[in-house]
Amino acid sequence: MSALSGIPVTDDFANGGVSYWYRQIGLPSRRAPLPGAREYDVAIVGGGYTGLWTAYYLKQAQPDLRVAVLEKEFAGFGASGRNGGWLSAEFAGSRERHAAARGHQAMIDLQRAMFAAVDEVIEVTRAEGIDADVHKGGVLNVATNPAQERRLRAEVDDLRRWGYAEEDMRLLSADERESRLHVEGALSAAYSPHCARVQPAKLAVGLAGAVAGLGVDIFEDTPVTEIRPRAGHAGKAGAAAAVTTRGTVTAEYVIRATEGFTASIRGQRRQWLPMNSSMIVTEPLGDRVWERIGWQGGELFGDQAHAYCYAQRTADGRIAIGGRGVPYRFGSRTDVRGATQAKTVAALHGILTALFPAAAGARVQHSWCGVLGVPRDWCSTVHLDHATGLGWAGGYVGSGVTTTNLAGRTLRDLVLRRETELTRLPWVGRQVRQWEPEPLRWLGVQAIYALFRTADRRENAQMTRTSAYARLAGLVSGR
Template sequence: MWPVNKGIPLTSDFANGGVSFWYRQIGLPARRPALPGPRDYDVAIVGGGYTGLWTAYYLKQADPGLRIAILEKEFAGFGASGRNGGWLSAEFAGSRKRHAKARGRQAMIDLQHAMFRSVDEVIEVARTEGIDADIHKGGLFHVATNPAQRRRLRAGVADLRAWGYGEDDMRLLGRDEQRERLQVAGALEASYSPHGARIQPAKLAVGLARVVAGMGVDIFEDTTVTEIRPRQGSGAAQAVTTREIVSADYVIRATEGFTANLAGQHRQWLPMNSSMIVTEPLPPDVWKHIGWQGSELLEDNAHAYVYAQRTADDRIAIGGRGVPYRFGSRTDRRGVTQRQTVELLWRMLVKLFPAASEARLQHAWCGVLGVPRDWCSTVHLDHASGLGWAGGYVGSGVTTTNLAGRTLRDLVLRRDTPLTELPWVGRQVRQWEPEPLRWTGVQLIYALYRAADRRENERGTTTSAYAHLADLISGR
């Protein structure tokens, strides 16, 4: 364990990395066997996270006779699915205007409504399948803590009205109601949406993998896929592993932030790093000051924002970007969070919740998420090549993966449904720039966002020009 600032209290068993706190809480699952040899399937899914698991679940449910395999380098739920902030929300990555250009404004509104329903779909499947993932549908708060954030918050709520959000889907809270529900220090205004639920993400991943395996899906762990090959002539598509080759009518790439590790995919999606810390359980007198009895999800309205939840056992788990990107699309398998990131997240926690300033930290960890060049999620299947994919969730994947799984089901089964008509289906996105431009650009973007936040906190009443420049460079 590295030393941290003495002002940050730590539990005696504080851990940094290794696994997420979520797995520390429930224990790592027993490893399933690796791929024993060459195999043939109807559908082979590369990646055992939420996207792969949901896709297998819905395909097997629709056609129990399908032969389906999931190929996972580590264990099912190892990546972002078991490391995220536990946000089951209806937020969707990317520009709504950009999505609307594909199939029209109503199609984007339909997509937003599909996200609303997907929150409840995950909750219902968990209930039906007996997956206890500490799910509590308390909704979602966005909080503004300076005048510039408040202006963006109000503008954002007004804009969402044009994209399928009704008054019951998102509204501004009066100050008295906001303070009654959640005491955030310095909060000037807040918005609330009922379309959000807290989850324990590792419990959902482990439970879903158990259900999928029980349906007859083969899950091969400790199986590294190095390349995905399209169908050639009358042959099958292939997933090439370090052990053997898996052939299938369809090979689905569900690798999200780890996509750059596949041959030919190095610049496809950028692996963005996100970090989290979690406190020890807080005593009742602290919660008396904070409130948060509804266990709503929480996000501030800064550019380099933080996100948080009150866990089922009364901790605060809070996360943010930290060091957002490593040169050459490298990822840290150990999940260690840098000292300065832990200190930053701790300062944000105490700033938002001064009553928790004496609480000790118990765990810090990080993980990667996938970011397309236009920051918009996609789902796609090409029947000619036999290749498909879904991802690029930009941190909003817990719910979106479920929608992706149901959409891939319909695409594989050649069903024309409202899901296959949604505007994120079939999007083609250009690749990221080669290094060192990629690394330089991402560092500059987040340096500008942090500078914008500092300026707005000091004296800004409108969004800083630094943030506008960062948006321009990022291509959002």
């Protein structure tokens, strides 16, 4: 029996892997590949948000700079065109670890920079005429059992130490919670205004167009197989290089912006773990369903489960909801062009109907998945080494829609050798050890998510404290 048996799907339901966001607007026409060996001032490997934002800000700051973006598929193919559409101020990783690098205030500065980055992205979409269905409705985090409620309240209290004022994050009264969004079994909810809904593919396609319009060369269908430091970088002149299947690009700086696909580059297999996340989207919901659910403010939605979900009410009246699915594939392999397993679709549909019973009759129209990058300490990083000519940014652990913008502006300042508030933030220059070799890497991730799922089941049985299984998973993961 198929895992989809009993799951209502539309007549045109397809599991071909392309995200609903691209199904809505159509795949972009591909740009020409690299025509052979070339020389640039800056070569950026990866045509997702990180690479595009970096190119955008570099060309704006110094129009005569020769900048190229090298992309294996098409600009926006990866997580940039497949994510949940959360333009959120949430920053990946332990605040304590970031603070240990440059102090408590530096972490507060980083959080404030993330608040500002949300508005920066919105402003660029306006300035560049990018219609990405942007709506700044904030974000709701909801607890549906006593253990989740305890964690949520503790998290809000803890955020006060990290620069969050009352207006940045607050617990809602039961009346306000229900007036915003009805979630089955909700016990409490916290709200932050620092989040906006976006249509990810529209943002990626629009940003790529803006970058190309500034004079950046975007080469698609151009896989990079190796990134090389400056020849004789210990004191001799030379250029860094990006080796592609279509020729080698040499540049003063080569920036790696490959996030979940980093393992595909020679020598980078253990650098960042490619974590999988999957999504489904419903058909448009009718007015009667929305009356029962609410969600008139267009907030983003997340829960406090360990194997958490994330969701948005789309601009065309659907619910798009995501979660981990199959978290990791052996050997740091990535998905087959975004195809989603039937059991993952069924699991996400189960979460959807448990949280929003009014949507139980809505058919699932599409499913897809993508990969995100996870460093060994789960903390995002941005770096540029002037000696080798190599730089990178990533490890966003699912919080990349906004963080990529901050990374792009920070890399601009680093490349141009500017000392700014951005280059002093604690994630700059962070060094992270590699993941363990296989099979330890695969076994560890499987154990982590098995423990998290067990913890959620136990907490749903009305535990009042976080399950010991979740605490053990945290120790194994090194988060």
